[in-house]
Amino acid sequence: MSRWILAAALVAVAAEAGAVNPAELLDPQDAFRISVRALDAHTAVLEFRIATGYYLYRDRFRFETEAGKIIANAELPSGKVKEDPFFGRTETYRDYVRIKVPLSDANLAQKRVRLKVISQGCADIGVCYIPQEQWVEVKLDNASRRGWP
Amino acid sequence: MIVRLMLAGAFFATALSARADEAAVRRMFEGKLRGSGAIETVQKVPWGDLYEVVIRSPDGPVIYYVDSAASVLIVGQAFDAKTGRNFTEERQRKLTAVKWDSLPLQWAITSKRGNGRRKIAILSDPNCPYCKRFEGDLATLDDITVHILPYAVLGPKSTQQAKAVWCSKNRVQAWNDLVQRRVEPQAAPDCDTPIDKLAEYGRSLGANSTPTWFLESGERYSGAMSLDEVRPLLDQASPAKR
Numbered sequence: 001m002s003r004w005i006l007a008a009a010l011v012a013v014a015a016e017a018g019a020v021n022p023a024e025l026l027d028p029q030d031a032f033r034i035s036v037r038a039l040d041a042h043t044a045v046l047e048f049r050i051a052t053g054y055y056l057y058r059d060r061f062r063f064e065t066e067a068g069k070i071i072a073n074a075e076l077p078s079g080k081v082k083e084d085p086f087f088g089r090t091e092t093y094r095d096y097v098r099i100k101v102p103l104s105d106a107n108l109a110q111k112r113v114r115l116k117v118i119s120q121g122c123a124d125i126g127v128c129y130i131p132q133e134q135w136v137e138v139k140l141d142n143a144s145r146r147g148w149p
Numbered sequence: 150m151i152v153r154l155m156l157a158g159a160f161f162a163t164a165l166s167a168r169a170d171e172a173a174v175r176r177m178f179e180g181k182l183r184g185s186g187a188i189e190t191v192q193k194v195p196w197g198d199l200y201e202v203v204i205r206s207p208d209g210p211v212i213y214y215v216d217s218a219a220s221v222l223i224v225g226q227a228f229d230a231k232t233g234r235n236f237t238e239e240r241q242r243k244l245t246a247v248k249w250d251s252l253p254l255q256w257a258i259t260s261k262r263g264n265g266r267r268k269i270a271i272l273s274d275p276n277c278p279y280c281k282r283f284e285g286d287l288a289t290l291d292d293i294t295v296h297i298l299p300y301a302v303l304g305p306k307s308t309q310q311a312k313a314v315w316c317s318k319n320r321v322q323a324w325n326d327l328v329q330r331r332v333e334p335q336a337a338p339d340c341d342t343p344i345d346k347l348a349e350y351g352r353s354l355g356a357n358s359t360p361t362w363f364l365e366s367g368e369r370y371s372g373a374m375s376l377d378e379v380r381p382l383l384d385q386a387s388p389a390k391r
Contacts, residue, residue, distance in 0.1 A: 025358065025371055025372065027208065027357075028357060028358075060304070084278075086278070086281070086331055087276070087278060120303060120304075122277075122278070122279070123358075123372075125372055126279040126282070126283070126372040126373030126374065127279055127358040127359065127360070127361075127371050127372040127373070128274070128277040128278070128279060128280075128303060128358060128359050129357055129358045130302040130303065130356075130357050130358065130359070131302075131303065131304070
């Protein structure tokens with residue numbers, strides 16, 4: 001679909017994000033908005049901006065290289081812990097989460113690295129989304145010189 | 150006779166001008182769309198001087214509104230200002246409706262209470278907390294037929310569990326034990342199951358969340374709606390036969 005129609009759709013959902021009812025359920029890519037940048041030549045930082053009333057499960061994240069290799073040692077911050085008598089212990093993120101994903105030395109020579117990000121979450125109004133697969137591209141140009149608080 | 154002719158003429162004239170606008174709207178949209186979406190319908194809305202354009206995208210139908218000069222595009226929902234009726238939502242529901250008979254109920258885990266009059270089919274994952282709540286609520290209703298379509302999409306564990314349930318001697322009990330009481334199914338998940346086919350089926354409908362459910366009218370809903378909300382919907386879609 002053309003760019004301006006999608007952009008218009010995004011404006012519409014952003015306006016709705018405050019009050020949620022089933023008819024206005026956000027698409028997962030709008031409920032969980034991802035962005036990425038390089039922290040340094042060895043680390044990508046992923047940020048998820050999570051719409052109000054939505055949450056992501058900490059243990060459902062998965063990161064893969066373009067070749068399909070699983071990146072095991074991503075740094076996921078602690079989430080909100082819930083001891084569910086039924087589903088056991090779950091950790092969830094709301095509003096915002098920042099995840100550090102290490103890049104392998106093999107990437108050092110490259111200017112861009114593509115990562116596959118898999119995440120899964122739910123909405124408080126009573127639905128869970130199927131896992132979402134997204135490709136992000138990390139630009140490594142000048143990454144080591146860029147400051148990061 | 151004269152009156153009738155005049156009416157017919159007037160009708161013809163409006164039909165003609167409506168068509169001209171329609172064509173303009175269609176042309177404008179076609180110029181903007183590239184690739185993944187296609188225009189499904191363009192029609193005048195019955196509640197205002199606007200055209201509704203339905204685009205068929207990979208995620209299902211999307212509704213836009215355009216003025217009759219095809220110069221302004223509106224994205225959003227239209228409500229009846231007096232009654233609060235949501236026109237856009239109603240249209241969306243019609244557009245995503247399926248034929249009840251087309252649902253693969255041969256792959257369902259079906260339980261019936263009372264005369265089974267009210268019918269519902271639910272795409273449900275065993276690890277979705279809202280599916281558990283929704284099914285638990287429905288279990289308190291009488292005169293209902295519940296078709297669970299095991300939609301194992303939240304993880305590999307769900308697939309393994311759903312297959313084991315399907316391979317159980319008593320599927321209804323095995324499903325309810327798992328979903329409501331967290332008792333793992335004992336059967337080996339190695340019989341012929343429809344679980345993979347159901348995952349494919351749900352994806353083909355663009356069901357990207359659980360629970361996603363259907364009334365006998367074919368209308369589709371998402372989420373664990375409260376019993377107070379779902380009961381009238383069930384009664385409306387499956388009216389009592391006299």
